[in-house]
Amino acid sequence: MTGLDGAGKSTIAGRLIHGTLVETLPTTSFELGVMNFDDNTWIELWDIGKYGEVAAKTYIPHSEGLIFVVDSTDRERLPEATEKLHGLLKKASRPVVLVLANKQDSPGALTPPSLADQMRLDSIRRAWHIKGTSAIEERGGVYEGIEWLRNAMQVAQHPIQQGMIRKRRRQRGFCESRRGLP
Ligand SMILES: Nc1nc2c(ncn2[C@@H]2O[C@H](COP(=O)(O)OP(=O)(O)OP(=O)(O)O)[C@@H](O)[C@H]2O)c(=O)[nH]1
Numbered sequence: 001m002t003g004l005d006g007a008g009k010s011t012i013a014g015r016l017i018h019g020t021l022v023e024t025l026p027t028t029s030f031e032l033g034v035m036n037f038d039d040n041t042w043i044e045l046w047d048i049g050k051y052g053e054v055a056a057k058t059y060i061p062h063s064e065g066l067i068f069v070v071d072s073t074d075r076e077r078l079p080e081a082t083e084k085l086h087g088l089l090k091k092a093s094r095p096v097v098l099v100l101a102n103k104q105d106s107p108g109a110l111t112p113p114s115l116a117d118q119m120r121l122d123s124i125r126r127a128w129h130i131k132g133t134s135a136i137e138e139r140g141g142v143y144e145g146i147e148w149l150r151n152a153m154q155v156a157q158h159p160i161q162q163g164m165i166r167k168r169r170r171q172r173g174f175c176e177s178r179r180g181l182p
């Protein structure tokens with residue numbers, strides 16, 4: 001997970017890891033946390049801050065998912081955020097991308113569709129999704145965003161398997177419908 005400083009990454013990480021609103025200080029390099037899910041799966045979450053370039057270079061190319069957090073109220077720094085996102089995507093071809101349009105609770109926040117447009121998300125040639133969030137609100141949409149990511153990562157991880165499951169289902173369907181025939 002990365003984005004410009006102050007976008008709300010650590011607040012989001014606090015929600016995801018501790019399930020509550022945490023007070024944050026600027027993250028100097030990076031922090032690691034683990035999100036555990038009911039079905040015994042987990043996501044290792046790296047919160048990469050301003051001086052986390054080394055972590056970004058080391059971990060992003062090997063990660064399965066990229067969460068990019070943007071401050072939806074910060075029109076001035078939107079071009080900088082856009083460049084950062086597209087720069088990262090050039091370096092890492094693998095991960096699926098979740099953009100969190102954070103601070104939706106604040107007056108004047110840009111909507112997710114408007115941000116998608118201004119950040120040229122259409123040009124991303126891989127699975128991506130944008131979700132409006134408010135990290136300071138309990139039902140602020142962060143978990144829904146993560147559900148999309150979990151699902152997208154599972155699909156991306158097993159593309160062949162997914163195809164085979166579909167094929168087997170089709171074959172089974174064919175056999176079952178034949179069974180009823182004389
Ligand atoms: N109104 C509002 N404020 C938020 C939201 N998310 C985070 N903030 C506030 O924004 C400020 C920065 O949040 P952080 O979570 O520390 O941001 P960060 O992206 O981790 O910043 P760095 O560690 O400096 O890279 C804090 O004062 C948060 O309380 C949100 O959804 N809405």
Ligand SMILES: [Mg+2]
Nearest residue numbers: 009010026027
């Ligand atoms: Mg931080």
